[in-house]
Amino acid sequence: MLKQFFILCSGADTDILNDCSNGEQNKYAGIGATVFFTAVMATIAASYALFTVFDNLYTAIFFGLIWGLLIFNLDRYIVSTIKKRDNVISEILQATPRIILAIIIAIVISKPLELKIFEKEINQVLLEQKNDLTLANQHQIAEQYNPKIAELETEISSLQSQIETKESEVNALYDTYISEAEGTAGTNLLGKGPVYKEKRDKHDAALTELQQLKTVTTTKIEALETQIATLQDNYTTTVETSQPIIDNFDGLMARITALGALPWLPSFFIFLLFLAIETSPIIAKLLAPKSEFDYKLQDQETAIKTWTLQKVEERKLLIKTDNTINNKVYNEVADEKDILNYKRKQARILMQNQADAFLKQQKGIL
Structure with a gap:
């Protein structure tokens, strides 16, 4: 039960992962556990930070839970969108924006906990x-x-x-x-x-x-x-x-300013700790070799991609063939005398109606 929950937290496709080996499932369960506990730490950090602002425990916990869910959703999205490629450079480029976002999240999470850890020094x-x-x-x-x-x-x-x-x-x-x-x-x-x-x-x-x-x-x-x-x-x-x-x-801003007056090295190491926690699922996916789940996911995606491209090409060919047939039919019809006489008759009627309408308009002006 717990394993399935952590797999859900990892954002992996459970239908594919259920057909994979136990080791592959454990790997993604570990990634999901990292995502989950990062969200828990974010909830604690946000609750403390908001408590210094609102000075109300229940309000701080409520908004802290919302913030934790937001971080959980972001981390889950970041991890689930990183896919193994055959090109290392392509994988790094794919992960770069997500790593930048992870750094921002690590800063936001670590700062309130730094305020709590160094509370006595900040009070001084x-x-x-x-x-x-x-x-x-x-x-x-x-x-x-x-x-x-x-x-x-x-x-x-x-x-x-x-x-x-x-x-x-x-x-x-x-x-x-x-x-x-x-x-x-x-x-x-x-x-x-x-x-x-x-x-x-x-x-x-x-x-x-x-x-x-x-x-x-x-x-x-x-x-x-x-x-x-x-x-x-x-x-x-x-x-x-x-x-x-x-x-x-x-308040919160005063405490952050006071934290800046303290030596920077302890705060920096706390930030590095949360940065390591936040980026560990991304780094793990980048360093890990292409595994069973990645191949099955790639097979499913390429199958859908191939089928979609095939249908698109068929539609293009259908339109091209239909245009060719229409052009040929209209070219053959254009030479028939009955069609020409009918078009000539309708054009004569149209010109007569236009002349009558113009005459009626001129009389109205006079």
Whole structure:
């Protein structure tokens, strides 16, 4: 039962193969088994690749089975269409397009399995890439907010500088009127005279201005600090919103790119393994000598070809003979007087009808 299933997978003509030796049947069963297990590997590889895309097990398995059946059908077609010839060069030319197709299939099958085999290494590469993307993302977002924040902070510093300047002015006026009272500066007279009172009034006026300036400036600084806090909150929100996109940066294309960052030699040997599996039925048929099945298949095909060509030639000969007979018959009939008189009579009637029709048309125009 299993042997017959693998023979069916090989694409060989079972009616012919059943009349062949047991060894010949085993050879094609082996070719069919290779085709079948290649399709199984393709199903597994496609299911894993699609799972990284859809993140749904049942969807991945469903489409993986479809892909496996497609690969199975292609491999079966490739193997079944390679026929042994008497010319080695003709066989190689016949197999070349199929080998190219087998190489493409091997690449498609091996890549998802490489992703699974090197999953830990790929995860490490992806982690490094995510960290780089996170830092780059934060830097790019910061460039949107930092200039405005710096501008507001500069404005706050300017307001605080105005307060400090005014405080220095008030402190200087304070020192001036105190020195006047102590008699250590100004008039150098001890006591609170008119000059002291004038300097004290100037200090008090400046102090009042300082308090008003502090009140107004504090309100402005609080408003500016509120804007800065809002911008910082917006920055944090933007970073938190964009971070999940970076965290989900582990799709199929990202993993293939990360695989390319790893050493190429292990991946290359895995590709060679699948290439050997995929092309082994083709290579086996090319290297194997012409066997019993090939001769019987050739006998069946040439018999049909010969019979078809024979019928085509017979039809050509039939047409040629029929044309010769028709020409001879019409040449003999052309010389008979009755035929000539009848044709002359019919031509006269036709010309009369044409003349009547033309006259009727002209009258209608007039």
